[in-house]
Each structure stands twice: as structure tokens, then as C-alpha cells.
Amino acid sequence: MHLNTSHLSRRTALQATLCALASPAAFAAPAKFDIWPHESRVPGGVARLSLGPAAQRPKVKAGDFPVLVAGDMIEWTAIVGIPLSAAPGVHRVQVDAGEGLQSLEYRVRDKRYQEQHLKVSPKTVDLAPEDLARHERERAHQQQVMALFTAQRSEDLRMRVPVPGRRSSSFGLRRVFNGQSRNPHSGMDIAAAKGTPVVAPLPGKVVDVGDYFFNGGTVWLDHGAGLLSMYCHLSRTDAKLGDVLATGDAFAAVGATGRVTGPHLHWGVMLNQTMVDPALFVPA
Incomplete structure (x- = not known):
């Protein structure tokens, strides 16, 4: 008896494909670790709030600030930055999906961040009058930068780490400079050698380049919809205001x-004029 092995192999492959499609795993929702940014409903974290289907992208506000809304007409999601100063308990955003304003609640859990004591130059803690005046001018300017809300540039919010290196200081750390308590650390510090290139974590536009009293050489990138990123203590800046960068x-x-x-x-x-933990946007 002659067997048509090519026919049998095709049939076996087809059966395997049909079995795979029939498997519940084939229709499973994406794993949580594939959703960016990760949700962490704590001060300095991110809340992902389902808005359901709508023909147009809903408009959402947290207080007076517009919120990034990702997704499509089948499922929209508000991605809300939670301030480090947020108290545990119920918080709200306002949603306009074309049928009038509605209030959407979410709950914030408490989180205790660690404390770090540092010794720095006394002149950077107890500011001279001229340094204090400079800092106030710089803060007013950067508040204008942080208020930007432009068209969203990418639906993919998984970020690339901007520089290789060890995370030397984590987000939210309570810092004490020369014995004086200051605001919590509002970013991630990555230890790297001077001159190491810094790369864009997402597509973005250069919206600020400066040399600031506390932050030193600084660049801000606008990724759209109130998502911005900040890079400080730079030795060199190779981009200029208005440059558009790819990841x-x-x-x-x-x-x-x-x-x-x-x-x-x-x-x-x-996010929405709130500094959030960059670790929520990148792989562990």
C-alpha cells in the first residue's frame, strides 16, 4: 500500500492549527506585563481606568489637567498620573465621552518610600539671594514646559531605558541634604560614566534645553497628550529646541x-503635570 505522506503531513499541520485556535489560550487577554505603563495605584504611580467603547476618543481631566487617553473605539483607557502628594483613599477624574461630564472614581493605596541622607555643597542647600532668584525664574519657566498638551505621538507607551547602568536612586526616595529634608525624589537616577549617550525612550519632540541651578544641563521631550520626559545633569546636549526624535x-x-x-x-x-515612576514604563 502506498501512503501519500505529503497529504498526511498537510492534514496533521491543519489539525494542529485548528486545535491551537480552539484553545482558550488563543483568545486570552494580553498578559499584564505586556500592558504599558504598568498600573500602580499609589502616590507617584499610574491608574489605568477603563472608559469603555466610544466612537471618538473621550476627554478626561484630573482636576484642571487633561489626561492621556489610549486605545480605540472598542476600548478606551485613561492613563492617570497620581501625584506623590496624593492622600490614600478615593480620587476622581472627569470624563466627557460626548454625553456630558461624568465622574469616575478610583482608589489610591498608601506607600512608604525610603529615606536617603546626602552631603552636597552647602551653597546648593542654603541658597544665596541671587541663586534663589535664579531658581524661582527657572521654576516658572519649567512650569510652562510641563503644561504642554499636544497631539499623542504613539499608542505604544513601553519606553526604552535612556541610558544603560545601575539604578542608583529610586523614584519617591525621601531626601535629606546636609541634614535638611527636601521634596521626594521625582525621577530615577541611573549611574553611568560621563559622556555616555542618552537616547529617546519614545518618539518625542525637544521642547526645552537649558542649564539650571539644581538640574544642571537639562532636556525635556514631549511625547504627546501630556506625557513628557526630563533628563538632567547632562554634560552635553546634541539636540536643539524643536528637534523631533525617534525611539x-x-x-x-x-x-x-x-x-x-x-x-x-x-x-x-x-503625566497630566504629575511626575510618576519611570519604572512603570520599562521592563524590570
Whole structure:
């Protein structure tokens, strides 16, 4: 008896394909670790709030600030930055999906961040009058940068780490400089040698380049819809205001400018004018 082995192999392959499609795993929702940014409903974290289906992208506000809305007409999601100052308990956003304003609640859990004591130059803690005046001018300017809300550039919010290296200081750390308590650390510090290239974690536009009292050489990138990123203590900036960058484009170099104890990159991520933990946007 002659067997048509090519026919049998095709039939076996077809059966295997049909079995795979019939498996529940074939229709399973994406794994949580494939959803970016990760949700963490704590101060300095991110809340992902389902808005359901709608023909047009809903408009959402947290207080007075617009919120990034991702997804499509089948399922929209509000991605809300939670301030480090947020108290545990119920918080709300306002949603306009074309049928009038509605309030959507979510609950924030408490989180205790660690404390770090640092020794730095006394002049960067007890500011001289001229340094204080400079800092106030710089803060007013950067508040204008942080208020930007432009068209969304990418639906994929998984970020590339901007520089290789050890995370030398984590987001939310309570810092004490020369015995004086200051605001919690609002970014991620990555230890790297001076001159190490810094790359864009997502497509973005350069919206600020400056040399600031505390932050030293600084660049802000706008990724759209109130998602911005900040890079501080740079030794060199290779991009200029208005440049449009693709993911992975180098635009600056690690340094030790501003108030620092050594070379590293301070990387901050902002949503709805709130600094959030960059670790939620990148693989562990």
C-alpha cells in the first residue's frame, strides 16, 4: 500500500492549527506585563481606568489637567498620573465621552518610600539671594514646559531605558541634604560614566534645553497628550529646541552638572503635570 505522506503531513499541520485556535489560550487577554505603563495605584504611580467603547476618543481631566487617553473605539483607557502628594483613599477624574461630564472614581493605596541622607555643597542647600532668584525664574519657566498638551505621538507607551547602568536612586526616595529634608525624589537616577549617550525612550519632540541651578544641563521631550520626559545633569546636549526624535535617537550625554554627588542621569516621566515612576514604563 502506498501512503501519500505529503497529504498526511498537510492534514496533521491543519489539525494542529485548528486545535491551537480552539484553545482558550488563543483568545486570552494580553498578559499584564505586556500592558504599558504598568498600573500602580499609589502616590507617584499610574491608574489605568477603563472608559469603555466610544466612537471618538473621550476627554478626561484630573482636576484642571487633561489626561492621556489610549486605545480605540472598542476600548478606551485613561492613563492617570497620581501625584506623590496624593492622600490614600478615593480620587476622581472627569470624563466627557460626548454625553456630558461624568465622574469616575478610583482608589489610591498608601506607600512608604525610603529615606536617603546626602552631603552636597552647602551653597546648593542654603541658597544665596541671587541663586534663589535664579531658581524661582527657572521654576516658572519649567512650569510652562510641563503644561504642554499636544497631539499623542504613539499608542505604544513601553519606553526604552535612556541610558544603560545601575539604578542608583529610586523614584519617591525621601531626601535629606546636609541634614535638611527636601521634596521626594521625582525621577530615577541611573549611574553611568560621563559622556555616555542618552537616547529617546519614545518618539518625542525637544521642547526645552537649558542649564539650571539644581538640574544642571537639562532636556525635556514631549511625547504627546501630556506625557513628557526630563533628563538632567547632562554634560552635553546634541539636540536643539524643536528637534523631533525617534525611539533610540541619541540627543545628549551623561554628566555631573547641577546639584549632584557624581556622574549620573536623572530621568523623570510626567503625566497630566504629575511626575510618576519611570519604572512603570520599562521592563524590570
